[in-house]
Amino acid sequence: MKLDHIGIAVKSLAALKIYKALGLTVDHVEDVQTQGVKTAFIDVGDANLELLEPLSPESPVAKFIAKRGEGIHHICFRVTNLESHLERLKQQGFRLINEAPVPGAHGCRVAFLHPSSGNGVLIELSERIE
Ligand code: ZN
Numbered sequence: 001m002k003l004d005h006i007g008i009a010v011k012s013l014a015a016l017k018i019y020k021a022l023g024l025t026v027d028h029v030e031d032v033q034t035q036g037v038k039t040a041f042i043d044v045g046d047a048n049l050e051l052l053e054p055l056s057p058e059s060p061v062a063k064f065i066a067k068r069g070e071g072i073h074h075i076c077f078r079v080t081n082l083e084s085h086l087e088r089l090k091q092q093g094f095r096l097i098n099e100a101p102v103p104g105a106h107g108c109r110v111a112f113l114h115p116s117s118g119n120g121v122l123i124e125l126s127e128r129i130e
Contacts, residue, residue, distance in 0.1 A: 001077045001078065002046065002077065002078050003046070003047045003075065003076070003077060004047060004048065004076040004077060004078035004126050005041065005047055005048040005049060005050045005070060005076045006047065006048075006049055006050065006074075006075055006076070006078065007050045007052055007072070007074040007075070007122075007124070008050065008051050008052065008070075008071065008072055008073060009052050009054075009061050009064050009065050009071060009072075009073040010047060010051050010052065010053055010070050011053070011054075011065060011070060012038070012053055013029075013038060013040050013051055013053045013073075015051055015053075015070070016040055016042075016051060017053075017116075019042050019049065022085055024043070024044060024049075025042070025043060025084075026040050026041065026042055026044050026097035026111050027041055027042070028040070028041040028105070028106065030105050030106070031042075031055065032103075032104060032105050033055075034102050034103050034104070035052075035059070035060065035061070035104070035106065036054060036055050036056055036058065036059030036060060036061065036062070037052045037053060037055055037059055037061050038052075038053045038055055038073075039052055039053075040053075043106070043107075048063045050076070050105070052073060061073065061104055073122060074112070074121070074123065074124050075121060075122075075123060075124070076110075076123075076124035076125070076126050077123070077124070077125055077126070078126055078127070078128065079125045079126065079127055080127060081127070082101050082109055082111060082125055082126075082127040083100075083101065083109075085125055086098075086099065086100070086101075086111055089113065089117075094113060094114075094116035094117040095113065095116055095117045096109070096111065096112070096113055096114060096117075097111070097112040097113065097114050098111035098112050099111075101127065102126075104126055106128070107128075107129055108126045108127060108128050108129065109126070109127045109129065110124055110125065110126045110127075111124070111125050112124050112125075113125070116117060116125040
C-alpha cells in the first residue's frame with residue numbers, strides 16, 4: 001500500500017498559483033461528479049496533491065470548507081483488491097463512508113473511511129483500473 005495523494009480543499013482552483021510558483025506542474029484536471037468536486041492533480045513525485053474545488057454548495061467539500069476552512073481534506077492510499085480491504089475494515093468495526101467502491105478521478109474506484117475511524121483524518125482508498 002502506497003500513499004497516492006493528499007487532498008486539499010480549496011474555495012477555488014485559483015489556489016493552484018502557490019504550487020505553480022513553487023515550480024510544480026498541474027498534470028490533470030477533472031470534474032468528479034460523484035464527489036461534487038473539480039479536481040486538479042499536481043505531480044510531486046511518487047504521490048500527488050489533489051486540489052478539490054466544490055462544484056456546488058451541496059458538495060461535501062463545500063460543507064467541509066464552511067465548517068473547517070480550506071486546508072488538508074483527506075489522504076489517499078493506493079490499494080489492490082479494494083473490496084477485500086473494505087470487508088476486512090468493516091469486520092474490524094471501522095466505520096466506512098462508502099461500503100462499496102464509487103467512481104473517482106482518473107477512472108479509479110475509490111472508497112472513503114469515516115474520519116471517526118481515522119482519528120479525525122478522512123482516509124480514501126483508491127484502486128486503479130488498468
Ligand atoms: Zn482523493
